Amino acid sequence: MENIEQRVKKIVAEQLGVPETDVKTESSFVNDLGADSLDTVELVMALEEEFECEIPDEEAEKITTVQQAIDYVSAHLAK
Amino acid sequence: MSLAGKVALVTGASRGIGQAIALELAAQGATVIGTATSDAGAEAIGTYLKEAGAQGAGLKLNVTDEGACEAIIAQIEQQHGAIAVLVNNAGITRDNLLMRMKDEEWDAIMDTNLKPVYKLSKAVLRGMMKARWGRIINIASVVGATGNPGQTNYSAAKAALFGFTKSLAREIGSRGVTVNAVAPGFIDTDMTRGLPDEQKAALVGNIALGRLGEAREIADAVGFLACDKASYITGQTLHVNGGMYMN
Numbered sequence: 623m624e625n626i627e628q629r630v631k632k633i634v635a636e637q638l639g640v641p642e643t644d645v646k647t648e649s650s651f652v653n654d655l656g657a658d659s660l661d662t663v664e665l666v667m668a669l670e671e672e673f674e675c676e677i678p679d680e681e682a683e684k685i686t687t688v689q690q691a692i693d694y695v696s697a698h699l700a701k
Numbered sequence: 702m703s704l705a706g707k708v709a710l711v712t713g714a715s716r717g718i719g720q721a722i723a724l725e726l727a728a729q730g731a732t733v734i735g736t737a738t739s740d741a742g743a744e745a746i747g748t749y750l751k752e753a754g755a756q757g758a759g760l761k762l763n764v765t766d767e768g769a770c771e772a773i774i775a776q777i778e779q780q781h782g783a784i785a786v787l788v789n790n791a792g793i794t795r796d797n798l799l800m801r802m803k804d805e806e807w808d809a810i811m812d813t814n815l816k817p818v819y820k821l822s823k824a825v826l827r828g829m830m831k832a833r834w835g836r837i838i839n840i841a842s843v844v845g846a847t848g849n850p851g852q853t854n855y856s857a858a859k860a861a862l863f864g865f866t867k868s869l870a871r872e873i874g875s876r877g878v879t880v881n882a883v884a885p886g887f888i889d890t891d892m893t894r895g896l897p898d899e900q901k902a903a904l905v906g907n908i909a910l911g912r913l914g915e916a917r918e919i920a921d922a923v924g925f926l927a928c929d930k931a932s933y934i935t936g937q938t939l940h941v942n943g944g945m946y947m948n
Binding site: 667 | 830831872
């Protein structure tokens with residue numbers, strides 16, 4: 623079983639069409655990985671599916687980096 | 702059949718233009734869900750779909766009920782799968798001169814003809830974006846482009862659909878979803894049958910083809926925009942009015 627960080631990075635790479643090696647924990651989706659606003663919406667959709675959770679809009683808007691995505695998922699799955 | 706295996710949702714499908722659209726999409730092989738405001742209307746939709754040998758069902762939907770739009774999309778997706786074609790057709794009129802118009806008449810039009818277009822479109826987008834294919838078709842009206850005395854509310858809501866259509870088309874075009882509007886002229890339906898004969902004659906005098914349109918003729922335009930032949934058309938308003946207005 624891959625850990626959360628690996629799974630998040632894999633999804634980010636797939637969704638944004640970038641090599642997994644470019645996806646660092648500190649990477650910003652928009653500033654570093656070339657995502658536009660619609661890409662970030664789709665990325666959240668993909669995270670919801672991978673981790674079988676629902677991320678409310680107001681939380682989703684705060685997820686702008688790989689680390690924030692990892693943090694959100696970790697906190698959510700811990701519950 | 703180009704829509705085989707796809708799910709289509711048509712609001713306001715119990716009669717008139719909505720019924721013709723539902724039957725056209727069914728003829729293209731879609732599973733068609735039609736909505737009506739009453740149980741009897743929903744049942745009538747189920748009956749005519751069955752008679753046409755089509756897959757699908759009629760559902761009751763009152764678009765102004767809080768949460769109803771989101772709930773019906775969730776229900777359809779659970780029972781039939783993601784919606785590939787959304788036709789926002791449901792609409793009402795509350796005609797009055799502006800100086801006599803009541804807030805209730807203005808609000809009823811916005812709540813019924815405009816807000817559900819936003820709500821339903823938003824609710825189907827997730828499935829369409831995932832599928833990288835989708836069609837949203839908004840039924841507007843010629844009066845949204847020409848104006849009509851006594852219809853400030855109706856024409857404002859219909860003109861709003863043109864802007865909505867263009868902006869959403871730009872938002873999601875990169876995901877294979879097209880968004881278009883069809884603007885019917887004067888079509889022979891219950892909505893226009895109530896007009897006095899003199900008014901009808903005056904209207905027909907302004908139509909190049911010299912007659913009212915048939916619901917079928919609007920459905921054909923919608924059917925075209927829904928199928929793969931219209932894959933490179935988005936953000937457009939297709940005027941189907943016999944030449945009463947040319948843009």
